[in-house]
Amino acid sequence: MNMQSNRLLRHGILILAGLLVLLLVLSAALAPVLSPYDPDEVTLELKFAPPSMAHPLGCDHLGRDVASRLIYGARTSLGCVAVIAGLILVLGFTIGATAGYMGGTVDSILMRICDVFLTFPTFILAMFMIGVLGTGIVNVILAISLTHWAWYARIIRSFVLSLKNREYVLAARVAGTGRFMTVLRHVLPPVFAQLAILATLDIGHMMMHVSGLSFLGLGITPPTPEWGVMIADGRQFVWTHPELILYPGLAIFLTVMAFNILGDGLRDALDPHTQTSSSPEDTLAEPARMAVITEGL
Amino acid sequence: MTRYILKRLLLLIPILLAVSLVVFTILRLGHGDPAMAYLRLSSIPPTDQALEVARHELGLDKPFAVQYVSWLGKAVRGDFGISYVTKKPVLDEILYYLPNTLILAGYSLALTLLLSLPLGMISALKKDRLPDHMTRGLSFFGVSIPNFFLGFVLIWIFSIKLHWLPPLGKGGFSHMILPILTMSCMSLCINTRLIRSTMLDNMHSRYVLYARARGLSESVVVRRHVLTNSLIPVITAIGMHAGELFGGAVIAESIFAWPGVGRYAVSAIYNRDYPVMQCFILIMTTIFVLMNLAVDIGYAWLDPRIRMQGDDQ
Amino acid sequence: MSCTGKTNPDAYLSVRRLCIASGAKLLVQGVDFDAHKGRVTGLVGESGSGKSLTCQAVMGLLPHELASDGVIALDGKHMPLKGPSSRIRKARSGHAAMILQNPMSCFDPVFTIKSHFRETLAAHGVPKRENTPDRWQAELAEVGFPAPKTILPLYPFQMSGGMLQRVMIALALALDVNFLIADEATTDLDAVSQSRILDLVETLVRQRDIGVLLVTHDLSVIARLATDMLVMHDGVIVERGPVRDIFQAPAHEYTTALLAAHYRLYGMTPPERRPDPALQPTVPPRSLQ
Numbered sequence: 090m091n092m093q094s095n096r097l098l099r100h101g102i103l104i105l106a107g108l109l110v111l112l113l114v115l116s117a118a119l120a121p122v123l124s125p126y127d128p129d130e131v132t133l134e135l136k137f138a139p140p141s142m143a144h145p146l147g148c149d150h151l152g153r154d155v156a157s158r159l160i161y162g163a164r165t166s167l168g169c170v171a172v173i174a175g176l177i178l179v180l181g182f183t184i185g186a187t188a189g190y191m192g193g194t195v196d197s198i199l200m201r202i203c204d205v206f207l208t209f210p211t212f213i214l215a216m217f218m219i220g221v222l223g224t225g226i227v228n229v230i231l232a233i234s235l236t237h238w239a240w241y242a243r244i245i246r247s248f249v250l251s252l253k254n255r256e257y258v259l260a261a262r263v264a265g266t267g268r269f270m271t272v273l274r275h276v277l278p279p280v281f282a283q284l285a286i287l288a289t290l291d292i293g294h295m296m297m298h299v300s301g302l303s304f305l306g307l308g309i310t311p312p313t314p315e316w317g318v319m320i321a322d323g324r325q326f327v328w329t330h331p332e333l334i335l336y337p338g339l340a341i342f343l344t345v346m347a348f349n350i351l352g353d354g355l356r357d358a359l360d361p362h363t364q365t366s367s368s369p370e371d372t373l374a375e376p377a378r379m380a381v382i383t384e385g386l
Numbered sequence: 387m388t389r390y391i392l393k394r395l396l397l398l399i400p401i402l403l404a405v406s407l408v409v410f411t412i413l414r415l416g417h418g419d420p421a422m423a424y425l426r427l428s429s430i431p432p433t434d435q436a437l438e439v440a441r442h443e444l445g446l447d448k449p450f451a452v453q454y455v456s457w458l459g460k461a462v463r464g465d466f467g468i469s470y471v472t473k474k475p476v477l478d479e480i481l482y483y484l485p486n487t488l489i490l491a492g493y494s495l496a497l498t499l500l501l502s503l504p505l506g507m508i509s510a511l512k513k514d515r516l517p518d519h520m521t522r523g524l525s526f527f528g529v530s531i532p533n534f535f536l537g538f539v540l541i542w543i544f545s546i547k548l549h550w551l552p553p554l555g556k557g558g559f560s561h562m563i564l565p566i567l568t569m570s571c572m573s574l575c576i577n578t579r580l581i582r583s584t585m586l587d588n589m590h591s592r593y594v595l596y597a598r599a600r601g602l603s604e605s606v607v608v609r610r611h612v613l614t615n616s617l618i619p620v621i622t623a624i625g626m627h628a629g630e631l632f633g634g635a636v637i638a639e640s641i642f643a644w645p646g647v648g649r650y651a652v653s654a655i656y657n658r659d660y661p662v663m664q665c666f667i668l669i670m671t672t673i674f675v676l677m678n679l680a681v682d683i684g685y686a687w688l689d690p691r692i693r694m695q696g697d698d699q
Numbered sequence: 700m701s702c703t704g705k706t707n708p709d710a711y712l713s714v715r716r717l718c719i720a721s722g723a724k725l726l727v728q729g730v731d732f733d734a735h736k737g738r739v740t741g742l743v744g745e746s747g748s749g750k751s752l753t754c755q756a757v758m759g760l761l762p763h764e765l766a767s768d769g770v771i772a773l774d775g776k777h778m779p780l781k782g783p784s785s786r787i788r789k790a791r792s793g794h795a796a797m798i799l800q801n802p803m804s805c806f807d808p809v810f811t812i813k814s815h816f817r818e819t820l821a822a823h824g825v826p827k828r829e830n831t832p833d834r835w836q837a838e839l840a841e842v843g844f845p846a847p848k849t850i851l852p853l854y855p856f857q858m859s860g861g862m863l864q865r866v867m868i869a870l871a872l873a874l875d876v877n878f879l880i881a882d883e884a885t886t887d888l889d890a891v892s893q894s895r896i897l898d899l900v901e902t903l904v905r906q907r908d909i910g911v912l913l914v915t916h917d918l919s920v921i922a923r924l925a926t927d928m929l930v931m932h933d934g935v936i937v938e939r940g941p942v943r944d945i946f947q948a949p950a951h952e953y954t955t956a957l958l959a960a961h962y963r964l965y966g967m968t969p970p971e972r973r974p975d976p977a978l979q980p981t982v983p984p985r986s987l988q
Contacts, residue, residue: 205404209667210674212633217409217667220655221416297532301633304534305640305652320534324641331542338535346530596805599758599797600819600870604784610818611807618809690809690854 106350113344117164126154128161128314137330149319149333150326158314159340165315166344169230170296174288176234181241182284188242189249200246206239212298219307229308233298241287248283282359290352293345300341316341387693390686394679405671406461409664410454421446427470427657461668467661471654476665480647484669486556487646490638491631493562494570498627502574503620506581511608513586521578528575533634537568537641554643565642569634573627580623584616591615614688621685625678632670706772711736711878711910712757712795717769719752719761719934726765727752727934734927736877736910739900741925741942743915743957749934750914754882756780757912758797759787773878792823796871800883802863806855812866813851819870838869842899861892868899878910879903885920897924918961922946930954 116123126144132152140147146155188199206214218232300317302308309315311322316337323333421440425432430440441447445456460466466476509521544564545553552561588594589612597607636648643649647666654662686692706713710733719727727749734740744750755761757771759778771778773794779787799805806815816835821827832851839847842865855863864884871879881900885893901924903909913925921928921942928945930938930953938951949955959969 205408208401208405208675209408209671210629210632212629212636213667213670213674216636216651216655217663218412218416220658220660220663221412293530298633300532301534301637305637307652307655317532317534320538324538327538327541328546331538331546334535334538338532338538341532341535342530345532346527349526349530592799592801592804593807595760596797596799596867597807598760598784598788599799600815601788601792601822601874602818603788603822606818606822611810614809615807688809691856694854694857 102350103354106347106354109343109347110351113163113167113347116160117167120161120164124154124157124160126157128153128158129312130154146336147332149322150330155333155336158319159316159336161314162316162319162337162340163344165226165309165313166296166299166317166341169226169299169309169315170292172230173233173237173295173299174292176230177238177241178284178288180234180238182245182280184238185242185245186249186280189246190253196246199242203239203242206236207243209236211236212301215298215302216305216307219302224307224310226309226313229299229302232302233295237291237295241284244287245280245284248280252279286352286356286359289348289355292348292352296341296345296348387686390693391683394682398675398679401675402672405675406458406668407454409667409671410457413660413664414450414453424470427659466665466668469654469662470659471657471662476661479650479662480665480669483645483647483650486644487635487639487648488673490562490565490569490644490646491628491635493566494573494631494634495624495627497566497570498573498577499624501570502577502581506578507585507613509578509582510585510589518582521582525575525578528571529579531571533568533571534637534641536571537564537638540564540567541641556645561642561644565638565644568641569631569638572634573630577620577623577627581616581620584619585612588612588615618685618689621681621688624684625681628674628677632674706770706775706777707733708775710734711774712912713770713772714753714757715770717753717756717767717771719749719756719765719767721765725934727756730769730931730934730936732929732936732939734878734910734912737904737908738927739904739911739913739925741913741915741921741928742931743918743921743928744931745916748931750931751882753931754797754880754912754914757880758795759784759791788822793874794876795878795880796874796876797880797882798864798867798871798884800886802860802867802887803855805867806863808855810854811851812853812855812858815866816851816870816873820873823874835869835873838873839866841872842866842869843895844869859892861888861895864888864892864896865899868896868903872903872907876909878912880912880914882914883916884913886915886917893920900924918957930957 130153132148135144135148135152136150138144138148138152144154144156146159149155149158184199184203188196188203214236215232218235219228222228222231299308300315300320303310303315303317304321306321309318311318319337320334323330323337326333421437421444422432424440424444425436430436445453448456464477466480468474469476469479472479505521509518512518541553541564544551551564553564555561589608594607594611597611598604602611632648635646636652638644639646639649640652647669651662651666654666706715712734714733715731717727717730718725730749730753732740742750742753752761752765756767756769757773757778759780761767761780767780769780771780773791776790776794778790806812813832813835816838817830820830820834832848835851836847839850844850844862844865850858850862850866858866867884868879879900885896888896897920900911900913904911911924913920915921925942927940928942929936930945930951932951932953938945938949938954945954946958949958955969962969
């Protein structure tokens with residue numbers, strides 16, 4: 090493959106991913122408008138109805154329209170992940186940036202707290218929190234936010250630390266810019282860019298944890314249409330009607346892939362430090378994780 | 387090196403203490419009255435008097451610090467309480483199921499490492515040629531597929547359609563294949579890409595240039611120098627994989643009805659069986675911490691710069 | 700571009716018509732030069748002039764993405780520019796060795812100096828009974844280490860740049876080569892270490908009759924050590940000749956500019972471009988010891 094066709098292919102894939110994400114966001118936002126049926130409407134006569142003009146993806150074991158459930162599922166999953174991402178970013182940024190910029194005792198204390206949370210395996214901790222808080226969409230959001238923020242805080246902190254001592258920041262301080270303005274103008278913008286990349290790349294991971302918990306019955310519970318819940322619903326019919334698992338599974342798969350592609354593209358655009366040897370797809374969030382892990386040594 | 391190991395071993399104590407404190411705090415702060423759950427599971431009507439008796443029996447009427455210390459004292463001696471559901475000692479039950487989970491996790495980790503190393507190497511050495519494109523494409527897919535979906539896909543292909551492998555339960559080795567594949571997929575893909583990118587970075591490093599200038603053969607350069615240096619971040623990544631694997635084990639056990647500790651814990655969570663829940667997270671976290679310690683030691687063993695930082699020159 | 704195409708049998712290193720290209724862009728064009736044993740030939744140029752690429756071409760280390768053409772001869776034998784790396788290695792074995800700048804990054808951080816010695820000698824076919832710590836210590840002693848035994852078990856990060864540069868020279872000597880290519884070998888070093896290395900190279904040239912291609916952008920190093928020099932600019936050799944002549948009377952405008960900058964550093968007036976025989980030639984001073 091020569092450079093031209095390679096680049097064209099990359100751009101094509103990026104555009105496709107972007108379109109898919111747009112489609113998902115639209116589905117999520119406009120679910121009541123787009124969905125042909127009420128996702129909770131049980132019509133037992135239509136039990137396991139095959140795909141038809143009226144029901145393009147057929148019906149599930151309770152006669153509910155699968156396509157409608159998928160659309161509403163997008164709303165639940167994406168909505169959940171969006172809130173989680175927001176919470177994590179706010180929490181991680183506040184703590185990480187404060188620790189990095191202030192340094193000293195503040196830094197030590199905040200980082201100890203971070204370390205404690207990082208000591209737990211995240212999914213297990215989320216399970217435990219659900220056990221304590223109970224199931225339901227709010228608790229899922231809380232559980233996953235509380236278990237994931239520490240990673241972000243660490244990354245933001247090391248990023249802020251590296252920025253703090255860069256020449257242009259020091260120059261600004263020497264020139265007399267107040268601390269606050271320095272932070273605002275010189276430290277924040279690159280941090281936001283980095284955060285955007287990290288968050289996009291991690292959305293897939295968060296979505297899998299939300300759906301995973303829901304699949305186990307520890308997250309969003311039936312009858313709420315959520316892709317993980319749909320897979321759990323369909324598991325007993327894997328022998329007879331595997332498509333009930335296939336559709337929501339594919340939905341998650343395509344969504345995660347689309348966000349990963351988007352995240353890589355974002356990183357290419359915003360972070361020019363990708364090395365020539367490794368291509369963008371290779372790393373997802375690993376180097377950041379590596380930085381966190383090795384830093385914790 | 388021994389000093390480094392000793393230092394890390396000593397650090398375990400405050401770490402585990404902090405973990406236990408967090409678990410205990412979350413438990414006490416969360417919703418759900420343990421006394422209520424206990425009564426419910428014992429099928430005792432929750433009258434006010436019964437609640438009071440239950441609270442006293444469970445030690446819930448004492449101050450927080452006292453509760454914590456007495457709980458910790460018992461935990462250290464191996465007494466994690468009685469399951470609200472089965473009325474048997476919690477630690478015994480968990481230790482009964484734990485080996486099954488560890489078997490799955492162990493094999494999955496082994497598969498991840500054994501497959502990702504050659505795949506990553508080939509991908510790096512044959513960069514931008516067909517093996518590389520195939521590996522990268524497959525890895526990209528593998529990272530995006532949720533393991534609870536993959537499990538059913540594998541069941542459908544290998545059990546339902548091909549009748550090659552059993553879909554459920556514990557039995558011989560053939561029962562383990564599908565769960566292990568389900569669990570290792572994501573770690574395998576991540577590790578392959580990691581090895582590829584690390585090796586490529588190292589292939590362009592100056593010490594490789596100098597090694598070639600010194601006349602070393604290409605195979606010596608790659609095998610001895612590039613690979614050793616590439617292994618360092620890979621070893622560090624094992625800790626990360628372990629965390630994902632534990633989560634994957636819970637899901638795989640659910641899908642394949644594998645009698646492991648994850649499945650046990652899920653049903654305990656349904657039942658608000660608090661003693662089981664807290665023992666579960668403590669045991670799993672302790673294993674996780676020990677694994678990370680092993681990883682750190684392995685990392686220090688490989689990289690003299692880390693090893694010697696603690697010692698005097 | 701003057702070339703006869705035939706390599707000089709008297710010169711140890713002889714390069715003719717060397718061209719290196721990246722895609723359509725020519726990085727090095729028609730480079731011809733000779734370098735002799737027992738003498739230091741300087742190669743001067745700024746970053747990007749192509750001097751490092753030329754060195755890599757001589758050593759057969761050019762990256763695969765670059766296309767190359769020309770003739771390179773070491774001790775009268777033609778060296779392959781392309782092909783399997785084993786063939787390239789074998790051809791240069793015993794003839795030429797290279798020392799590089801930033802020695803800290805050149806050594807594998809997880810291997811000891813001992814390991815570096817062992818593998819380097821083993822790669823050149825030295826049998827096990829000769830590939831011993833005694834031999835390595837002898838080489839280290841020759842480059843000026845008073846206690847070579849303590850050096851062998853060290854890791855690269857435990858040593859300074861100057862020390863590592865001397866180890867690099869020791870490795871080159873251990874291979875018993877007749878020619879040394881020093882690619883910016885003193886660029887990263889402080890003045891004291893730099894001076895020590897240059898003294899060492901001078902001693903080795905004298906004692907072992909080694910030829911040196913000294914690549915640098917620092918004219919004081921050239922003035923210190925080199926007898927002949929080549930000036931490279933934009934991939935082409937723009938001037939060549941004895942150091943003394945060029946310093947007194949540069950012919951090419953690029954050389955003039957280089958020398959002007961160099962002299963100004965010492966607070967002296969640079970020489971005229973075209974020398975007037977009536978004027979007293981000023982001898983450039985020896986730079987700092």
